[in-house]
Structures are given as structure tokens and as C-alpha cells.
Amino acid sequence: MTTIGVLAVQGDVREHVRMLDGLGVRATTVRRTTELAACDGLVIPGGESTTMAKLARTFDLFEPIRQRLKEGMPAFGTCAGMIMLADRIEDGTADQETLGGLDITVRRNAFGRQVDSFEGELEFAGLTEPVQAIFIRAPWVEAVGPEVDVLARVEHGPAAGRIVAVRQGSLMATSFHPEVGGDSRVHRQFVDLVTEV
Numbered sequence: 366m367t368t369i370g371v372l373a374v375q376g377d378v379r380e381h382v383r384m385l386d387g388l389g390v391r392a393t394t395v396r397r398t399t400e401l402a403a404c405d406g407l408v409i410p411g412g413e414s415t416t417m418a419k420l421a422r423t424f425d426l427f428e429p430i431r432q433r434l435k436e437g438m439p440a441f442g443t444c445a446g447m448i449m450l451a452d453r454i455e456d457g458t459a460d461q462e463t464l465g466g467l468d469i470t471v472r473r474n475a476f477g478r479q480v481d482s483f484e485g486e487l488e489f490a491g492l493t494e495p496v497q498a499i500f501i502r503a504p505w506v507e508a509v510g511p512e513v514d515v516l517a518r519v520e521h522g523p524a525a526g527r528i529v530a531v532r533q534g535s536l537m538a539t540s541f542h543p544e545v546g547g548d549s550r551v552h553r554q555f556v557d558l559v560t561e562v
């Protein structure tokens with residue numbers, strides 16, 4: 366059975382596990398390298414990316430995850446998880462490390478620090494009906510490399526046109542939180558990606 370791990374050092378781990386459980390895969394939390402080794406794919410949840418990066422180091426997971434990503438393990442990052450998978454950050458703290466893998470530049474807290482959270486409908490590549498996207502102190506994608514597919518953009522308001530979901534090979538990331546609420550279609554895309562590999 367396909368096993369998908371959720372990096373469980375910080376952030377909204379339970380929501381992802383619940384979502385994946387409903388999609389016919391085995392969902393496990395990942396805090397140790399042995400747990401990582403058992404995974405066919407990895408979700409990096411929302412939370413706080415500087416804390417998550419530091420804790421991933423503390424748990425000795427940082428380099429092992431990087432290694433697995435280099436070897437082609439599929440991964441899906443939401444919000445802080447998107448930041449973790451980005452090759453470049455703007456507005457990061459000076460020493461903020463990322464796992465990298467996605468040829469994108471993200472801007473943290475891009476919608477303004479005072480804009481805590483908001484939601485809106487978005488067209489999402491591969492889905493016929495729009496998704497209800499929940500943004501919580503979210504990043505956006507400032508720039509993408511040539512290998513990156515844009516899956517969704519903000520549709521209305523001052524941030525209209527900003528990229529908020531991407532895919533590059535076996536890596537996916539969203540600025541918003543598809544794990545919150547009952548719509549599992551974005552997770553389904555990731556599960557399909559993991560089972561295709």
C-alpha cells in the first residue's frame with residue numbers, strides 16, 4: 366500500500382493525515398529517519414517555516430529529506446511547506462534554510478502581515494470546479510523557473526494574478542491550505558502523483 370508521510374515536527378499535521386486517510390493511502394507522521402524511509406511521498410504542512418526548518422534540523426530530518434527529494438521522492442508543501450520546498454525566499458530571516466527542490470521564489474507573508482487570513486474561490490489546473498482556498502499568513506510565488514507549471518493564481522482583489530499553486534515534476538505546493546475543510550481534490554492530485562512514480 367502506498368505510504369505518504371506528513372512531516373510532524375510542527376504545524377497542521379493532523380489535518381493532512383485525516384485528508385490522506387480518506388484517500389485510500391496509508392498516512393503516517395514523520396519525526397524520525399526510519400519513518401521517512403518508509404514513505405513513498407511526503408507532505409510538508411502549514412505552520413511556521415523558520416521554526417519548522419530548525420526543528421527538522423533538531424530531529425535530524427533535514428538532510429535525509431533533502432536527499433530523498435534529490436532522489437525523486439514526491440512532496441507536497443502547503444503554505445509554510447511551500448516555503449520549505451522553495452529554492453529561494455524573499456523576506457526570509459537572513460539565515461532561513463529551505464529544503465528546496467522547487468525552482469521558485471516565494472515571498473513570505475506576501476499578502477501583508479496584518480492580513481491574517483482570508484479565503485476565496487480559485488480555478489485549479491486539472492479540476493473542473495473551483496477550490497475554496499484558505500490563506501493564513503500565506504506566501505505567494507514571486508517567480509517561477511521554466512520547468513514549473515502554475516496550477517492556480519489569485520483571481521480577485523489587489524493580489525489578482527499572483528501565483529499560489531505550482532508543480533514541478535513530482536513536487537507540488539500551494540500557498541493555501543487544502544487540508545482544511547472537506548475538499549480532498551488537491552490531495553487526490555498529490556496521491557495520484559505519488560502512485561504514478
Ligand SMILES: NC(=O)CC[C@H](N)C(=O)O
Pocket residue numbers: 410411412413414415443444445446448473474501502503504
Ligand atoms: N499558514 C502558514 O503556514 C503560514 C506560513 C508562515 N507565514 C511562514 O512564513 O512560515
